[in-house]
Amino acid sequence: MNAIALHRLLWLAVPGLVLATLPAAAATIQVTIDKLVFSPATVEAKVGDTIEWVNKDVIAHTATVKGSWEVMIPPKKSASLTLKAAGAVDYFCRFHPNMKGHLDVSP
Amino acid sequence: MFTRYTAALAALLLVSAAPFAQAADKPTDPQIAHIAYTAGVLDIEAAKQALEKSKTKEVVDFAKDMERDHEAVNKQALDLVKKLKVKPEDNATSQALTKAAKEERAKLAKLQGAAFDKAYIENEVAYHKQVNGALETLLIPSASNAELKSLLETGLKIFQGHEQHAEHVAGMLK
Numbered sequence: 278m279n280a281i282a283l284h285r286l287l288w289l290a291v292p293g294l295v296l297a298t299l300p301a302a303a304a305t306i307q308v309t310i311d312k313l314v315f316s317p318a319t320v321e322a323k324v325g326d327t328i329e330w331v332n333k334d335v336i337a338h339t340a341t342v343k344g345s346w347e348v349m350i351p352p353k354k355s356a357s358l359t360l361k362a363a364g365a366v367d368y369f370c371r372f373h374p375n376m377k378g379h380l381d382v383s384p
Numbered sequence: 385m386f387t388r389y390t391a392a393l394a395a396l397l398l399v400s401a402a403p404f405a406q407a408a409d410k411p412t413d414p415q416i417a418h419i420a421y422t423a424g425v426l427d428i429e430a431a432k433q434a435l436e437k438s439k440t441k442e443v444v445d446f447a448k449d450m451e452r453d454h455e456a457v458n459k460q461a462l463d464l465v466k467k468l469k470v471k472p473e474d475n476a477t478s479q480a481l482t483k484a485a486k487e488e489r490a491k492l493a494k495l496q497g498a499a500f501d502k503a504y505i506e507n508e509v510a511y512h513k514q515v516n517g518a519l520e521t522l523l524i525p526s527a528s529n530a531e532l533k534s535l536l537e538t539g540l541k542i543f544q545g546h547e548q549h550a551e552h553v554a555g556m557l558k
C-alpha cells in the first residue's frame with residue numbers, strides 16, 4: 278500500500294472510528310439546586326450521559342451516593358459527573374441530608 | 385406552704401423553659417432578624433470551640449460545615465436587612481439564647497476527648513431542633529416582610545439539614 282492510499286484509508290476510517298466510539302446520544306442533563314431542592318428531583322439518563330448540578334445557593338452542597346460516588350457543588354458554581362454504570366440510585370446532600378435526588382440510569 | 389410550692393414550681397418552669405418560650409409576644413421584623421442572626425453567631429462560636437478542642441475527623445468536619453454555612457447565611461441576612469433598611473433589634477429571646485449558649489460553652493470547656501465530642505454533637509442536635517421549632521412556630525409566622533420570611537424559610541431548610549447531619553454524626557460516635 279502506498280502513502281496516498283494509506284492516507285485515503287485513514288481519512289475514511291478515522292471519522293468512522295470517532296462515530297463508533299461516541300455513544301449514540303451522550304447528553305448533558307442539568308439539575309438545578311435552589312433553596313436546598315434538587316430539580317428535577319428524578320432524572321432519567323443513559324450510561325455516558327453527564328449530570329451537571331447548578332448550585333444557585335450561597336452554601337455548598339454535595340450529591341452523594343452512599344458507598345459510591347460524591348460530587349461537591351460549591352456555592353454559586355456547577356459540578357458534573359459522567360454516568361458510568363446503569364441502575365437506579367438515590368443520592369443526597371451530605372451536608373444537608375434532607376436534600377434528596379434520584380437517578381434512573383439505563384444502559 | 386402552698387405559696388412556697390407554687391413559687392418553686394414557677395422557678396422550675398422558668399429554668400426548664402426554652403429561651404423562645406419566654407417570648408410571649410409576637411416579635412417584630414427587626415427582632416426576628418436579630419434572633420435569626422444571633423442563632424447563627426452562637427452556632428459559629430460553638431463550632432469554633434469544637435475546632436479548637438476536637439481531634440475527631442467527623443466532629444471537626446461537622447464543625448467546619450456549621451461555621452461555613454452559618455457564616456454564608458448570616459452574610460445573606462446582613463445584606464437583606466441593609467437592603468430593607470431594617471435595624472436588627474436586641475430582645476429578650478436573643479439574650480436568653482446568648483445566655484444559654486454561654487453556659488453550654490462553659491460546660492463543654494471542661495470536657496475533653498470523646499466526652500467533649502459527644503456533648504458537642506448532642507448539643508448541636510438539641511440546639512438546631514430548638515431553633516427550628518422557633519423558626520416554624522414563631523419566627524416565620526410572625527415575619528411580615530416577604531423577603532425576610534423567604535430567607536427564614538430557606539434558613540429553616542438549612543438548619544433542618546444540619547439537625548439531620550448532627551444526628552448522623554452522633555450515630556457515628558456511638
Ligand SMILES: [Cu+2]
Pocket residue numbers: 313337338339370371372373376545
Ligand atoms: Cu446541601
